[in-house]
Amino acid sequence: MKQQLFETQHQAVWQQIEDSLEKPTQGDNSKVLAENYLLLCQHLSIAKERLYDAALVERLNNLVLGLYRELYRYRSETRLNIYAFFKRDFPLAIYRHRYFILVALLVLVLPGLVAGLWTYLDEDAVYSVLDGPEVRQIERMYDPEARKIGREREAETDVFMFGFYIKNNISVAFRCFAGGMVIGIGTLLVLFFNGMFMGSIAGHLTRLDYVDTFYPFVVGHGSFELTAIVFSGAAGLRLGYAILNPGHSSRLDSLRRAGRDVVPMLYGIVLMLVIAAFLEAFWSSSTSLSIGVKYTVGAILWALVLLYSFSGRRHESG
Amino acid sequence: MLDTRYRVEIPGGINLEAQVVGPVPRFFAFAIDLGIRGIIILVLSLLSIPLGSGGMGGGFFLIFLFAIEWLYPVLFEVFSRGQTPGKKMLKISVIKDDLSPVTLGASMVRNLLRTVDFLPLFYLVGLVTMLSNQRFQRLGDLAAGTLVISVPESAKPAAMQEVVPLAPSTSLLRPEQTSIIEFLRRSNQLSEPRQQELASILEGITHEKGDNGVEQLRRIGAWFLGVR
Numbered sequence: 001m002k003q004q005l006f007e008t009q010h011q012a013v014w015q016q017i018e019d020s021l022e023k024p025t026q027g028d029n030s031k032v033l034a035e036n037y038l039l040l041c042q043h044l045s046i047a048k049e050r051l052y053d054a055a056l057v058e059r060l061n062n063l064v065l066g067l068y069r070e071l072y073r074y075r076s077e078t079r080l081n082i083y084a085f086f087k088r089d090f091p092l093a094i095y096r097h098r099y100f101i102l103v104a105l106l107v108l109v110l111p112g113l114v115a116g117l118w119t120y121l122d123e124d125a126v127y128s129v130l131d132g133p134e135v136r137q138i139e140r141m142y143d144p145e146a147r148k149i150g151r152e153r154e155a156e157t158d159v160f161m162f163g164f165y166i167k168n169n170i171s172v173a174f175r176c177f178a179g180g181m182v183i184g185i186g187t188l189l190v191l192f193f194n195g196m197f198m199g200s201i202a203g204h205l206t207r208l209d210y211v212d213t214f215y216p217f218v219v220g221h222g223s224f225e226l227t228a229i230v231f232s233g234a235a236g237l238r239l240g241y242a243i244l245n246p247g248h249s250s251r252l253d254s255l256r257r258a259g260r261d262v263v264p265m266l267y268g269i270v271l272m273l274v275i276a277a278f279l280e281a282f283w284s285s286s287t288s289l290s291i292g293v294k295y296t297v298g299a300i301l302w303a304l305v306l307l308y309s310f311s312g313r314r315h316e317s318g
Numbered sequence: 319m320l321d322t323r324y325r326v327e328i329p330g331g332i333n334l335e336a337q338v339v340g341p342v343p344r345f346f347a348f349a350i351d352l353g354i355r356g357i358i359i360l361v362l363s364l365l366s367i368p369l370g371s372g373g374m375g376g377g378f379f380l381i382f383l384f385a386i387e388w389l390y391p392v393l394f395e396v397f398s399r400g401q402t403p404g405k406k407m408l409k410i411s412v413i414k415d416d417l418s419p420v421t422l423g424a425s426m427v428r429n430l431l432r433t434v435d436f437l438p439l440f441y442l443v444g445l446v447t448m449l450s451n452q453r454f455q456r457l458g459d460l461a462a463g464t465l466v467i468s469v470p471e472s473a474k475p476a477a478m479q480e481v482v483p484l485a486p487s488t489s490l491l492r493p494e495q496t497s498i499i500e501f502l503r504r505s506n507q508l509s510e511p512r513q514q515e516l517a518s519i520l521e522g523i524t525h526e527k528g529d530n531g532v533e534q535l536r537r538i539g540a541w542f543l544g545v546r
Contacts, residue, residue, distance in 0.1 A: 002544020061470075065335075068334065069399070069413070160376045163379065164377070170384060171384065174430050177430055178431050178434045252460060259462050260424075263426065266426055266430070
C-alpha cells in the first residue's frame with residue numbers, strides 16, 4: 001500500500017486520538033485506550049516495516065507513546081492501597097531491611113551511649129559537642145520551673161511546634177536517607193552525630209537532675225521518632241550497600257532495585273514522623289499530665305511500635 | 319553521547335522512541351519552579367504575619383514550607399503527567415525508564431535524592447552524573463529508574479502543494495524511494511540552492527538540471543507517495 005493511501009485511510013482515527021490525548025476524559029476509559037493502543041502499535045509496525053517516511057513514523061511513535069502513558073496511568077502501583085500497606089507492605093519492608101536497621105540502630109545508639117555517659121560524668125564534656133548558647137537553651141527548655149516543657153519560649157503554641165517538628169524532623173530523616181547515595185557514608189554521619197547529640201543532651205540533663213522533665217517528655221514521641229530515624233538510616237544504608245555490593249547484577253540495576261525496595265520504608269517514615277511531631281507538640285509538652293501517665297503511655301507506644309516493627313516476618317514467604 | 323534518542327521495547331512488540339533531555343532545559347525548568355516556590359513562600363509568609371509568628375500562623379507556615387520544599391515536585395510529577403509547572407513550560411516531563419508514567423514511589427526517591435545531586439553546590443554531582451551516562455540521569459533518576467524526556471509535540475503534517483506525479487524511468491529500492499518522499503515532504507524547508515544541489519545528485523533519475531531537476535524529483539516523490 002502506498003503511503004498516502006495509508007495516511008488518508010487512518011487520518012481520522014489518528015486525529016481523534018491526538019485530540020483525546022490532549023484533553024484526557026475523566027473516568028475509566030481503559031477499554032477504548034487498550035483498543036486504540038493495539039491499533040496504533042500495528043500502524044506503527046506497518047509504517048516502519050514499509051519504510052514510510054520519518055515524519056509519519058515519528059507521528060505514530062508519539063501517538064503510541066501517549067496512549068501507553070495514558071494506559072499505564074491506571075496501574076495499581078500509583079494507587080496506594082492503604083490497608084495492604086499497613087497490614088503487609090510496611091512490616092515486610094521493615095523485615096527485609098532488618099540487617100540495615102540493626103546497623104543503623106548501633107550507629108545511632110552506641111555514640112549516644114558513650115556521649116551520654118561522658119557528659120553525665122564530666123561537667124564540661126557537653127561543651128565539646130554543643131556550644132554554650134545551645135546548652136543554655138536546652139537547659140531552659142527542660143527547666144522544671146517551665147510552664148511548657150521542651151520549648152525555648154513559652155509563647156510558642158502547640159501548633160507552631162507541630163509545624164516546627166514536621167519541618168525539621170522529616171527533613172533530617174530525608175537527608176539521612178539521601179546520604180545513603182554516597183555509598184552510605186552520609187547516612188552513617190547523620191546517624192552518628194544525631195546519636196551523639198541526643199546522648200550528650202540526655203547525659204547533661206540527667207547530671208543536672210532534670211530527670212522528671214526530660215524523660216517523660218521524650219518517652220512518648222521518642223517511640224515513633226527514634227524508630228523512624230533508624231528506619232530512614234536503614235533505607236539510606238540499603239542504597240549505599242546496593243552500590244557497594246551489587247552481587248550478580250550490574251551496579252545500576254542493583255541501585256534501581258534498592259530504590260524500589262525502600263519506597264514503603266519512605267512512606268512509613270513520613271507517617272511515623274508526622275505522628276511523632278503530633279505527640280511531641282500536643283502530648284509530650286503538657287505539664288498538666290502526671291509523670292506516671294506519661295511513662296505509662298510512653299511504654300504502651302513503645303510496645304506498639306516495636307510489636308508492629310517485628311510483625312513483618314510472617315509475610316515473607318507469602 | 320550525541321544521540322539523545324532513547325529506545326525501549328514496550329508490550330506490543332514495539333520499539334518506542336523518546337528524546338531524553340539534557341541539563342540545560344532541566345536547569346531552566348528548575349529555575350522557574352524555584353521562582354514559583356519563592357513567590358508562594360513570600361505570599362504565605364505575608365499571610366501568616368497577622369496570625370503571629372510563634373502561633374498558629376507560624377505553625378502552618380512551617381508545614382507549608384516543608385511541603386513546598388519536599389512535596390512540590392512529587393505531587394506535580396505524579397498528578398500532572400510528570401510535569402512541574404517549570405517542566406511544563408519547557409515541554410519536558412519525567413517518566414519511568416520503561417516510558418510508563420512516573421509512580422509516587424519513584425518520584426519520591428528521585429526528589430529526596432535531589433539533596434545528594436545538589437552536593438557540593440549547585441547540582442555539581444547531579445551534573446557530572448548526568449553527563450556520564452547516555453540518558454542524562456542524575457543520581458536520583460538512576461536510583462528511581464526515571465528519565466526526563468521532551469514531550470513530543472503533536473506535529474500536524476505540513477500541507478503539501480499539489481504536485482503532478484511522475485513515474486520514474488528506473489526502478490528504485492524501497493529506502494531510496496523513502497528518501498525521495500522525504501525530499502518532497504521537506505523540500506519547502508530547504509533553500510533553493512540546497513534543493514538544487516540535492517536534486518543534482520539524482521540527475522541520473524530525473525534527467526533534468528537545476529530547477530527542473532527539483533521539480534522532476536518532487537513529482538517522482540509524489541508518485542512513490544501514492545498520489546495519482
